[in-house]
Amino acid sequence: MVKVVICGAAGGIGQPLSLLLKQSDLISHLALFDVVNAPGVAADLSHINTRSKVTGHGKEAMSEALKDAHTVVIPAGVPRKPGMSRDDLFKINAGIIRDLAEGVANNCPNAFVLVISNPVNSTVPIVCEVLKKHGVFNPKKVFGISTLDVVRSSRFVSEVNPAVDPSTRVTVVGGHSGVTIVPLLSQIPGGFVDGLSEEKLGELTHRIQYGGDEVVKAKDGAGSATLSMAYAGARFTLKLLEATVAGKSGLVESSYVNLDADVEHTAEFKSKTGLDYFAQDVEFGTEGVSKIIPLPEVSAYEKKLLEAAIPELKINIAKGASFITDSA
Known part of the structure; x- marks a missing residue:
């Protein structure tokens, strides 16, 4: 039995994410939890003729939804609105994430926890601190899904240079907001950055870092990046399931993780930067994180991006961790 729970399943990300995961034969039970409309979404999806059964769980049934879960995916929370930064979301979403993490600790403490809810730089530390408290x-089982930054990078790079296949995976490190998003464009095969002026490189980097704002503006108050985030969330979840359920090896995806998940490959970086969390390429194994792949040799331009990202990450991480530790 492979039970996957989506917390926030009736929302703008949750519904398309649920639809994408319903298609997987690796999932035998898809449990949908939300404070409203989860039973309706579940009834709709349950008519799709794939392997998994679907159940819907309302506001009072969180424990029932989470019990014995293999993987918990969390897109729950309020979306960004025009003029709202990811940091503005913190006070609203932090309490939601804390309560869901409590539910995980009490009902499925061995589950893999995949966090989509923004601001990821802070919500992942919240989840980790709650689990520590219990x-x-x-650390090998908690992931911040920063895959949308990779998806955007691949797409935007292919638009700049159509010779680059849009399926080419671009390594993106750092965090999941603004200047903390550091796309390592120098690592794209074929010397992609060699053909870019400094101005074009800066424009492309900025677009990757603030791609979410592009969507928020285009939707004009009607929402944020829900469909692309659902796609990225499903891609990450399915890849993790391929490793943890099907035992497939060599699968790599960028993820915002606690660096203690692989002390061997991160101790020096952690000591040098003072960071406890960072998004890097992660190789999956049956236990979650098999290896955090060390940073490659980056360009001078990317070193400057990292220098700007690290102080911001420290602030974001401290804000998330202190939300739990200060209220203990």
């Missing part, structure tokens, strides 16, 4: 924290 004595069930395993």
